[in-house]
Amino acid sequence: MATATKMRFGIVIFPGSNCETDTWHALNDQMGAPVDYIWHGETDLSGYDCVILPGGFSYGDYLRTGAVARFSPVMGAVMEFADKGGLVLGICNGFQIMLEAGMLPGAMMRNVCQTLVCKYVHLRVETTDGPYTRAMSKGQVLRIPIAHGEGNYYADEAALADLKRNDQIVFRFSTAEGEITPEANPNGSLENIAGICNRERNVLGLMPHPERCSDPILGSADGRLVWESLLQAV
């Protein structure tokens, strides 16, 4: 099953991260890619092609999700790495950290339903322009799990208009048929937004967990498409 590749991944571990092992399993055991863990005190990211900020509850999600992690020593290096064009993927808490750090526009708020939602959802692929979705097709519907209490994405009107103008909305919560409806929105997120990228398209943040569905034995292997897209990108 392993794919030959030279792309090297680094997974950042903050105090309170808890999805790093699943991400390692998906990338290394499933995709055959070389992976290292990067401690949050590290400041040297040379040698990596893609850095992943994994899910979890960094620093206990104290104050706001991602608010404290955003000032970890490693984050200065991550932002510099992204500025130079390095690929940075934020999953769930990783996405929240990116928003706090200003790597992506907008902010995350508590789910409108006031509960942590942990279930499979459907995502519609909104763009295939960029390194994270090029192995998908536009309009394709993926089945991927979410698990978060704060995935209610918010951006003001100007920021939302910018996202649309630059084709930065990458995933939306949808029905199984790919329709964008209020019922398909698990958390109250603005316009069903589930994932966005930066203008340069090298930074992606998403709430769903592709690493939890990269192995058919887990019920869905749709998450593999993210890794396959990345491995094509090299």
Added chain:
Amino acid sequence: MAKARVTITLKKTIMDAQGQTVEKALHNLGYEGVGNLRIGKYIEMELNGAPATELPAQVDEMCRRLLANPIIEDFHVEIEE
């Protein structure tokens, strides 16, 4: 030594799902007159070292950089000498 008290609230334009839920709970308890309930955060701290004249700007900066998220939150600072 001075003390600062910081109150952080969601911007008025942002829906406060937590506040709405608590408001409904109060209605269920019979407090039907409760309206527009909003939940925020309260932070207090001691401030040592910096001259008193610099404190307002310093706490304001703390709020913008870390304590509040200016995209969705407003903050109010009170400083007591």
